[in-house]
Amino acid sequence: MWSFFHKLGSPPWLYRIAGTILRWLLPVTIVALCVGVTWGLLYTAPDFRQGNSYRIIYIHVPAAAVALAGYYVMAIAGAVSLIWKMKMADVAMKSCAPIGAALTFIALVTGSIWGKPTWGTWWVWDARITSMLILLFLYLGVVALYEAYDNKEAAGKACAVLTLVGMVNIPIIYKSVDWWYSLHQPASIKMTGDTTIDPSMLYPLLLMIASFYALFTCCLLMNMRAEILEREARTGWVKKLALGYRS
């Protein structure tokens, strides 16, 4: 058990194992995304009330769900790097931010496009939408804060603090549709109680949610690999790797 944690802190080991995982996870993810998109776009019946516009759900909900989950990953990595000064946790935290920002952006834009035919407006200052916008700014804030510091250790510390303070936003996003009842509909898929969505629509949605989780994992591992190389550029193992690299 402890040797596993020890390895997790070792850059060359992490670089190699991430590469091994990506070799099969990346193709699986891309195939799953293609299947899910085709299924949702062309092989499901339209919603009886919203018509075809509801098909946006197959990217909107997965992007929003994984944007939130990604924040947990970033916050846990931030806490670990703050408490135990683990360098690879800092790498993980930094690598989460741009992916989280991209997914939050997708959730906001697709939600806005979905809102036009359904609610008759592109944007409302609804609690769910506003708190998601804050999530986007938190992710972008971490990206910007890293760039703002010359001292990378201080940058990591500042970002970890920002990430942890930003955690207060997460329960607000979850509960916003129940606390402030406005245009955004409450959750259809619930861990407890009845799910209010037809199975023919649920299965492609679940596939898309799983695919987006896999997508996040792939992007995270790829970002971490690049970040590790950059930080370890002066070490022997990276030099050896670069020597064998054919461009």
Added chain:
Amino acid sequence: MYFDSLSAALSMDGHGPYVWSAYAICLVVVALILLAPRRRRRNILRRLSAEQKRQQHGQIPGNEGK
């Protein structure tokens, strides 16, 4: 397939432009987050490998052209 024809799938009873543009934007962003780290990693490796070749030829890196 649910739709009878390609044009029906494209128009989606008037919702087509919304649905397809949402998917198009999503595709662009996903492609970006998948390709950016790959490019970054390759650039780093290329740079480091070029640096090493220069060092082998007896030059000080970062001093070329002076």
